[in-house]
Amino acid sequence: MVINITKWTSDHCGCTHNYSWDDSVPQDQRVHTYVSSDFLCKDHAPMVNSNTAYNSTLEENQRKNTALQHLIDNFPAQLSSTGAAAGSLKDGLTFNYIVTGTAPNRVFTISFTGINLTPPQRTAIQSRLDTRFGVGKVILG
Amino acid sequence: MAKTLLLSGDSPGANQTSTVNTTQFWFNCGAAVFVNATETNTQSIFRTAGKLSNLWVCITTNSTTITITSRKNAAAGGQSISVGASATGNFTDAVNSDTIAAGDKVSIRSVPGAAGTFIMTLNSFTYAATTNTAQRLVSFANLGYLTASVTNFMLVNGHNDTILTTEPTEKIRQRKGGTFKNGAVNLSANTRTTAGTVNSRKNGGNGTISISVTASTAGFFEDTTHSDTVVAGDDYCFSFVTGSGTGTSTVQTAQVDLTNSSGDGELVVSLNGTNNPGTNVTVFSTCGGSFDTSATEANMQAVVNFPYVFSNLNINVSSNGSAGAQTVTFRKTAADTALTISISAAVTGQLTDATDAVTTLSTDSISHKFVLGSAGMGISYISVWTNLQGASFSRNFDLTGYIPTQRDIAGLLGAGRAPIFG
Numbered sequence: 001m002v003i004n005i006t007k008w009t010s011d012h013c014g015c016t017h018n019y020s021w022d023d024s025v026p027q028d029q030r031v032h033t034y035v036s037s038d039f040l041c042k043d044h045a046p047m048v049n050s051n052t053a054y055n056s057t058l059e060e061n062q063r064k065n066t067a068l069q070h071l072i073d074n075f076p077a078q079l080s081s082t083g084a085a086a087g088s089l090k091d092g093l094t095f096n097y098i099v100t101g102t103a104p105n106r107v108f109t110i111s112f113t114g115i116n117l118t119p120p121q122r123t124a125i126q127s128r129l130d131t132r133f134g135v136g137k138v139i140l141g
Numbered sequence: 142m143a144k145t146l147l148l149s150g151d152s153p154g155a156n157q158t159s160t161v162n163t164t165q166f167w168f169n170c171g172a173a174v175f176v177n178a179t180e181t182n183t184q185s186i187f188r189t190a191g192k193l194s195n196l197w198v199c200i201t202t203n204s205t206t207i208t209i210t211s212r213k214n215a216a217a218g219g220q221s222i223s224v225g226a227s228a229t230g231n232f233t234d235a236v237n238s239d240t241i242a243a244g245d246k247v248s249i250r251s252v253p254g255a256a257g258t259f260i261m262t263l264n265s266f267t268y269a270a271t272t273n274t275a276q277r278l279v280s281f282a283n284l285g286y287l288t289a290s291v292t293n294f295m296l297v298n299g300h301n302d303t304i305l306t307t308e309p310t311e312k313i314r315q316r317k318g319g320t321f322k323n324g325a326v327n328l329s330a331n332t333r334t335t336a337g338t339v340n341s342r343k344n345g346g347n348g349t350i351s352i353s354v355t356a357s358t359a360g361f362f363e364d365t366t367h368s369d370t371v372v373a374g375d376d377y378c379f380s381f382v383t384g385s386g387t388g389t390s391t392v393q394t395a396q397v398d399l400t401n402s403s404g405d406g407e408l409v410v411s412l413n414g415t416n417n418p419g420t421n422v423t424v425f426s427t428c429g430g431s432f433d434t435s436a437t438e439a440n441m442q443a444v445v446n447f448p449y450v451f452s453n454l455n456i457n458v459s460s461n462g463s464a465g466a467q468t469v470t471f472r473k474t475a476a477d478t479a480l481t482i483s484i485s486a487a488v489t490g491q492l493t494d495a496t497d498a499v500t501t502l503s504t505d506s507i508s509h510k511f512v513l514g515s516a517g518m519g520i521s522y523i524s525v526w527t528n529l530q531g532a533s534f535s536r537n538f539d540l541t542g543y544i545p546t547q548r549d550i551a552g553l554l555g556a557g558r559a560p561i562f563g
Contacts, residue, residue: 004494006482011309011459011490021466021483027512030466032485062487069462069487069516086516088417088460094307 143404150427173431205257299411335384415519460519
């Protein structure tokens with residue numbers, strides 16, 4: 001059993017955290033355990049402690065990335081590189097996001113460049129996001 | 142001074158396949174391994190004096206004989222490899238070397254024998270700068286920039302596969318300090334009616350390296366005056382800003398030195414943009430050159446030819462919809478090492494193993510392994526750092542069946558050191 005430490009810098013806020021994991025545990029059962037933080041961004045620094053900041057950073061980052069894949073899977077004709085679920089974002093499209101509010105209750109506003117979504121498509125996408133993440137967590141801008 | 146590994150790689154394909162009965166040249170020193178008929182397109186220009194040695198190639202398919210030589214200033218270099226009829230595997234000139242002076246242009250040439258073709262997936266040199274440590278970084282492009290008044294971004298090492306006007310996936314996060322200097326671009330053709338500008342980019346802003354590419358002029362363009370000091374955590378890449386006129390600038394490579402006095406070198410394997418290697422699969426990549434993957438690790442393994450210590454494995458994950466963790470591991474001779482990164486489900490960003498270090502022998506081979514999840518992940522680059530100073534054998538190191546070479550011992554001793562045998 002070897003305990004490894006991975007240093008992660010989030011791409012949505014710049015926080016840098018360290019977590020440990022056991023390489024003898026199969027990947028699909030792996031657990032990441034918070035160890036320490038090298039840097040907290042201005043939005044996460046005010047949180048009660050760095051472990052809480054890590055949890056918030058992690059939740060936000062996963063929410064942003066899961067939202068993108070969720071939409072690709074459920075709107076493959078518009079968004080998927082393969083035209084089917086489990087593809088990547090279609091070539092020529094760009095996924096944009098901003099995050100606002102106060103951690104741990106920050107809100108993602110997302111948009112796509114390179115495609116003009118119709119009003120019914122936008123309504124359907126927002127409905128999907130609200131069902132998946134809860135109302136007001138990820139907003140289609 | 143400490144040696145660095147100038148490693149180029151790619152997965153086997155049409156661009157790595159030779160032409161029957163044709164002398165050809167190969168991109169090198171960190172660029173994607175692409176074959177080219179024109180030597181000047183493939184040249185890496187050196188501004189830091191030193192010595193190149195250990196010319197090494199990996200041949201994965203072969204139906205001919207081959208003579209592979211180093212080239213200096215479009216003439217025969219001192220290093221030469223002879224590949225026997227239909228032989229495949231790793232081939233090294235471990236004896237000869239090329240002394241490099243400032244301004245020398247280096248390439249690799251292949252001359253086939255009887256009719257037949259071969260595939261080269263990797264090549265490398267060992268480079269010892271005369272003063273301090275220098276890693277020549279080269280990114281392959283072969284791209285025609287023709288849109289006026291646009292800022293395009295380029296990697297400093299690996300493979301610029303497409304023209305990109307966004308920066309995030311082009312930036313390479315530095316894990317150690319150093320100085321970038323001797324920036325260069327090599328244009329094989331240029332019909333642009335106005336000048337273009339190549340700038341170094343540090344942390345999203347222009348660095349001090351700046352190169353003006355004269356209108357309608359091709360060749361090497363360099364800035365040998367300015368340099369950028371970086372510290373761990375800094376991001377670095379290049380930009381190419383086209384002027385307002387018309388025409389196309391065809392860039393073959395962008396190049397720069399990374400220098401330091403700590404013995405550190407940086408290996409980068411990259412492909413610009415976001416690249417997903419696959420889903421629910423285990424694949425391998427080379428540690429330098431173009432980021433592409435193969436299920437066959439042997440196609441991606443590079444022999445190090447010198448006892449380096451590897452550390453600071455780093456990956457930039459730009460997209461990730463996987464439901465579970467994924468793993469990137471630095472491999473030594475087809476075995477996992479302690480240098481490994483676990484990427485949480487649906488997490489993106491820069492991830493590093495800044496804790497572990499792996500010692501190699503000169504005969505070891507290196508590669509990266511990816512254990513991918515349900516949606517894979519988008520990757521722009523993976524980097525790992527080399528150092529020779531301080532490399533040491535553990536007292537418990539198992540030498541069964543292996544006799545260290547004179548190079549291993551010489552490399553491990555360093556200045557003022559003595560071997561310790563348990």
